Amino acid sequence: MSSMDMPDPHNPADGLAAAVALRRLADLLEAAQVEQALRAGWSWSEVAEALDVTRQAVHKKYASRVAAAGVETRRRSG
Amino acid sequence: MGKPSTLDVREIVALARTEARTLGSARIEAEHLLLALALRPQLSAGRLLNAEGLSPEAIREALDLEFAHSLGTVGISLHGFSLPDTRLSFLGGLPFAQSARLAFQRAIKARTGQRTRGLDSLHLLIGILSAEGGTLARALTLIEVDRGALMAQARRGLERAA
Numbered sequence: 001m002s003s004m005d006m007p008d009p010h011n012p013a014d015g016l017a018a019a020v021a022l023r024r025l026a027d028l029l030e031a032a033q034v035e036q037a038l039r040a041g042w043s044w045s046e047v048a049e050a051l052d053v054t055r056q057a058v059h060k061k062y063a064s065r066v067a068a069a070g071v072e073t074r075r076r077s078g
Numbered sequence: 079m080g081k082p083s084t085l086d087v088r089e090i091v092a093l094a095r096t097e098a099r100t101l102g103s104a105r106i107e108a109e110h111l112l113l114a115l116a117l118r119p120q121l122s123a124g125r126l127l128n129a130e131g132l133s134p135e136a137i138r139e140a141l142d143l144e145f146a147h148s149l150g151t152v153g154i155s156l157h158g159f160s161l162p163d164t165r166l167s168f169l170g171g172l173p174f175a176q177s178a179r180l181a182f183q184r185a186i187k188a189r190t191g192q193r194t195r196g197l198d199s200l201h202l203l204i205g206i207l208s209a210e211g212g213t214l215a216r217a218l219t220l221i222e223v224d225r226g227a228l229m230a231q232a233r234r235g236l237e238r239a240a
Contacts, residue, residue, distance in 0.1 A: 007151035014151045017216055021148035025161075028102050032164035062166060069165035 034062050035071060043074045084196025085121070090114045094178070099167040101141075108177035109214040112206050113137050115199060122235050123199035130228060136221070144217035177212055181205040192240060200232040200239075207232075 007014045030051070037047050044063075048055040066073060091106065093114035098106045116134045118124040127133075146156055185197055185205030207225045209215050218225055 007147060009151050013211060013216075014148070017144075017148040017213065018151040020213060021145050022152065022154070024103075024145065025149060025154070027104070028161050028164070031102065031166045032162040035164045035166050036162060064169050065166040068169055069167075 031062070031065075034058070035066065035069065038066060038071050038073050041074055085199045085202060087197065090118070090199075090202070093117055095172050098172050099169075101138075102164070102167060104168050104172060105175040106172050106178045107175040107214075108181045108206050108209060108212065109137070109141055109217065111178055111181055111202065112214060115203055115206075118199070121199035122239070123203040123232065126200070126203065126228070126231060126235060130223070130231075132223065137217075140217040140221045140223075141213070143220050144213055147220060148216070177209060177214065180209060184208045192236065198236060198239070200236050203232045204229050 007018075009015050009018065034047055034051075037050070038044075044059050045055045048058040051058060090111065091114075094106050094110040097110040097113040097117075098104075101110070103110065112127070112132075113134050115121065115123040116127045116132055116137055119128055127137075149156065181202065182205060185201040188201045188204040188208075189197060206214070207218075207229045215225065
């Protein structure tokens with residue numbers, strides 16, 4: 001284990017925990033921003049372009065969650 | 079503590095799933111199982127956790143602390159930055175993370191040699207607390223919870239009930 005008072009990126013336990021936390025931060029940030037973009041009227045294609053993934057990929061990942069959260073999405077365009 | 083009771087695993091997993099979703103997790107992790115136990119003071123494990131100051135709120139705070147602490151390792155501070163709220167929680171039956179799978183395996187191991195047939199909530203608590211590393215162990219260390227002492231208490235609880 002590490003000394004918890006002074007996190008140290010050279011300590012494997014701290015470094016690996018940082019990687020886990022960063023992944024979690026990225027996931028939370030992405031979901032929140034996708035929701036915000038769609039609420040602001042962005043299309044799935046525009047969100048996909050911003051994330052540099054295919055429209056299918058972003059739709060597959062978020063469509064059901066977006067629908068369950070009651071977000072109105074724009075019809076396919078562009 | 080009464081007789082060893084058979085844990086309603088399905089109920090605990092359902093509670094853990096709700097916790098995982100609320101926290102934006104795509105998987106059920108060991109920490110979500112611990113939260114589920116803490117949410118059930120009618121179970122021996124929930125009673126023990128709450129008596130030791132581990133209410134659901136205290137556990138969530140410890141997890142937040144660990145998150146901020148681990149991000150701090152690589153120079154990222156969430157000070158002045160609050161994550162935008164999202165209602166996009168994961169749907170359906172979330173898969174178990176390895177930490178949750180191990181917690182159940184260790185819970186079953188903790189039961190061997192005892193004359194109970196079902197799993198007691200204290201077995202699951204021991205299983206969850208057995209992990210020496212990972213997010214939950216780190217979170218508990220940060221709030222100065224002695225996992226070993228807590229596990230010993232759980233074992234004594236099981237002995238009393240036997």
